[in-house]
Amino acid sequence: MAKRIDVSGLSAFYGSHRAIDDISMTVEPRSVTAFIGPSGCGKSTFLRTLNRMHEVTPGGRVEGKVMLDDENLYGSSVDPVAVRRTVGMVFQRPNPFPTMSIYDNVAAGLRLNGSYKKRDLDGIVEKSLQGANLWNEVKDRLNKPGSGLSGGQQQRLCIARAIAVEPQVLLMDEPCSALDPISTLAIEDLIGDLKERFTIVIVTHNMQQAARVSDRTAFFNLEAVGKPGKLIEIDETERIFSNPSVQATEDYISGRFG
Amino acid sequence: MNTTPTVPAPPAEPAGPPPSAKGTATRPGDKIFLGLSRGSGILLLTLMAAIAAFLTYRAYIAISENEANFLTSFEWNPQGEPVEFGIAILVYGTIVSSIIAMVIAVPIAVGIALFVSHYAPRRLAAPLAYVIDLLAAVPSIVYGLWGALVLVPYLGGMNKWLDQYLGWTYIFDKTGTGPARNLFTVGILLAVMILPVITNVTREVFLQSPKMHEEAALALGATRWEVIRMSVLPFGRSGIISASMLGLGRALGETMAVATVLSPSFLFSGHLLDPGGGTFAQNIAAKFNEADEFGRDALIASGLVLFVMTLLVNGAARLIIARRKEYSGANA
């Protein structure tokens, strides 16, 4: 199910402001790639270009190519809605649909894609909740609203919702930044499990987290406020954290700036 | 039946004043504000009670003299001999015209509000919203004149068509040939009049629908309509209900426009296209000037019923909203 992402020459704009400039990288399938870098360098913006969510923002515009295996996501005949069905996303703040039950939240994406028999749907919902390590906590209250869960549970519910539709790629934008250390650990474990099935990209401000969960790490930076963000380097996580090839990366990781 | 073992009560809170109640000095500003807000609250309640008492008293005078059943009689003859008046026609006319108005106005208003808030490009949305705002400010007599001069002649043809093709439904069977000064026309006119209010309120609610839930839907691969169905409409649900109730309130109480369009009568007809019928507010406006004191008391009695109806409608709306609260997103 997992696919390789191949980005080349990608720039993204908000109106006339160039937020990221000329980014090229490859994201390997069945692996976790972490994005790190100082605030405002365009990590979220770049992540959102990978499932065509960037253009939803008023004034949002993208130049360049994103290949998912051999299909260009920005090809003229590609439907952004179809892209988002194959590239799932988990947001910084847990955002389960407040008007839906836990069950309906997980089933929401499936119901968009077509009609399922009740029994099949039950199976997928259970599998997805188990996949998100949430099943045991919610199996007795599937019909209660998802907004009644704790923050960490809500975030795992959002992960269950995203993986229920079996995407090729899972994008996560600081999925743990609103969570306590225990929930964070739960989600990090989960990411370790999920990478066997999905290609995962995660944005994080937490160096230890990047070091713990990712196979490869990309460091982004911007020259000055108002300048576009750039990819400085991407490499094996071990390499980035022990012996990066660019001085700026080392400075950032060792806390000397940013 | 209590099978759970009794749990020892948690240790009592240490005695003493709660942390914030005492010890903080009240500031003069707070005191003045408290006095002002409490005072105006009491004033408002007293005023309401006085109005209610006045209406109830006058209504009681009228009803105690009435020789017909006030609720079920089709007569309106408070100055006649015998004294007979009842509100059955008015209840029927008010409810029917309001239902027609709501059935037409609510879906259209929600549609326009969705268009303005989620579909229209910004350059179009702002002026459109402004025009709708303006429509809400048009005086009702203007709507009444438009209804009488434009709507009634225009609907004459439509009435014929409805009679011909939908006459078998009974309600669209037209038994006379008079102009379209009927409850159906009134309903349509009321729909036009309450459309701006409902549109404006629902649009405001839709605009506040949280971005993060819309993005959640988008990221799952929802089309724009699916985003609306999954996040905007559920979020706006109680707003739609409140907006509709606001509109209904206006429709129930609308006076001048209805009085201008309808040719009132106290003959009952279940056919919507037959001229005649009446509504509470229209009846009061039409009869108040020529009524003597007792006649006015009778009209006040009918006004009291309208008041109660409006209260019930509002109460029902609140119930519906409260029942959905768990899912409203307020605790998200």
Ligand SMILES: Nc1ncnc2c1ncn2[C@@H]1O[C@H](COP(=O)(O)OP(=O)(O)OP(=O)(O)O)[C@@H](O)[C@H]1O
């Ligand atoms: N909706 C928007 N409209 C205009 N400019 C935006 C918008 N969102 C982000 N930007 C700009 O784009 C640049 C990159 O922002 P982005 O949110 O991608 O940074 P980030 O690396 O994710 O930061 P953080 O680590 O704080 O989340 C910033 O200069 C920001 O001001």
Ligand SMILES: [Mg+2]
């Ligand atoms: Mg960000």
